[in-house]
Amino acid sequence: MKKIKKAVFPVAGLGTRFLPATKANPKEMLPIVDKPLIQYAVEEAVDAGCTELVFITGRNKRSIEDHFDKAYELETELSYKNKVELLEHVQKIIPDNVTCIYIRQTEALGLGHAVLCAQAAIDNEPFAVILADDLIDASKGAITQMVELYQQTGSNIIAVEQIDPEDTASYGIVDVYADAVSGLNRVRNIVEKPQPQDAPSNLGVVGRYILNPTIFNLLRTTPRGAGGEIQLTDAIAASLLHETLLACYFDGTRYDCGSKLGYLHANLVYGLNHPQVGADFKEIIRQTAAKLNLI
Numbered sequence: 001m002k003k004i005k006k007a008v009f010p011v012a013g014l015g016t017r018f019l020p021a022t023k024a025n026p027k028e029m030l031p032i033v034d035k036p037l038i039q040y041a042v043e044e045a046v047d048a049g050c051t052e053l054v055f056i057t058g059r060n061k062r063s064i065e066d067h068f069d070k071a072y073e074l075e076t077e078l079s080y081k082n083k084v085e086l087l088e089h090v091q092k093i094i095p096d097n098v099t100c101i102y103i104r105q106t107e108a109l110g111l112g113h114a115v116l117c118a119q120a121a122i123d124n125e126p127f128a129v130i131l132a133d134d135l136i137d138a139s140k141g142a143i144t145q146m147v148e149l150y151q152q153t154g155s156n157i158i159a160v161e162q163i164d165p166e167d168t169a170s171y172g173i174v175d176v177y178a179d180a181v182s183g184l185n186r187v188r189n190i191v192e193k194p195q196p197q198d199a200p201s202n203l204g205v206v207g208r209y210i211l212n213p214t215i216f217n218l219l220r221t222t223p224r225g226a227g228g229e230i231q232l233t234d235a236i237a238a239s240l241l242h243e244t245l246l247a248c249y250f251d252g253t254r255y256d257c258g259s260k261l262g263y264l265h266a267n268l269v270y271g272l273n274h275p276q277v278g279a280d281f282k283e284i285i286r287q288t289a290a291k292l293n294l295i
């Protein structure tokens with residue numbers, strides 16, 4: 001089985017749900033405590049063995065490129081002031097053996113179109129897609145779990161989890177069954193953002209995918225779907241005619257950091273677990289909760 005060495009990060013979205021914070025800054029640069037969302041996503045890919053990272057960017061996304069670039073001035077300053085620990089943090093954001101490629105998506109035509117923009121960089125290899133606003137807290141990264149499944153099967157894989165049945169219109173929704181022979185969870189059907197009454201289940205797609213390069217031919221002919229956009233879900237649905245699609249019920253907790261509540265929730269949990277500030281933060285929460293009569 002081919003190794004998964006490449007990961008695609010679609011980061012061209014406008015992040016309107018976080019305006020005005022995202023007026024001049026990408027939503028992927030919003031921090032969870034002290035690290036931007038995109039860095040968590042990159043670390044997950046690198047931990048899974050990816051060495052080529054393909055960012056599909058748009059206007060106002062320069063700071064993502066800067067974040068993963070060398071910062072000579074800052075590094076000189078930190079080293080001059082002997083701030084060794086901070087210097088190390090800044091220098092090891094990306095390991096030396098990892099390459100970043102930036103491709104501009106000039107029009108916001110949807111997630112499917114963003115992935116299609118990566119074709120020249122992916123070539124004829126299987127690859128991962130990571131949506132940075134789905135932050136997953138897991139002892140073994142979700143993409144690592146999916147790569148392991150890919151090594152056994154060679155199939156396309158999507159990450160899934162149960163969602164509130166009222167929220168189906170915010171997700172790709174799948175219909176899954178256990179394969180009689182392999183026991184693996186196969187997807188029978190996948191639909192983008194159906195209304196609750198039309199949804200085949202309440203199993204939602206989370207922003208992690210392992211795809212074979214055959215997806216590109218399908219994406220090229222995928223018409224605009226939900227929201228008038230070219231949807232990755234629709235191309236994946238078309239692939240079901242010829243290819244197996246597996247659902248991965250990953251081990252871990254997902255925070256929807258594309259929504260304000262999910263973002264705040266993630267900051268709360270990551271703040272409590274933070275080695276430097278966790279203990280003090282817990283105390284602040286205790287005091288605040290008592291003061292506001294929350295408990």
Ligand code: G1P
Nearest residue numbers: 111134170171172205206207233
């Ligand atoms: C995208 C996908 C959707 C998936 C979701 C997960 O939607 O199109 O199928 O369930 O990510 O976060 P978006 O949230 O970009 O609208």
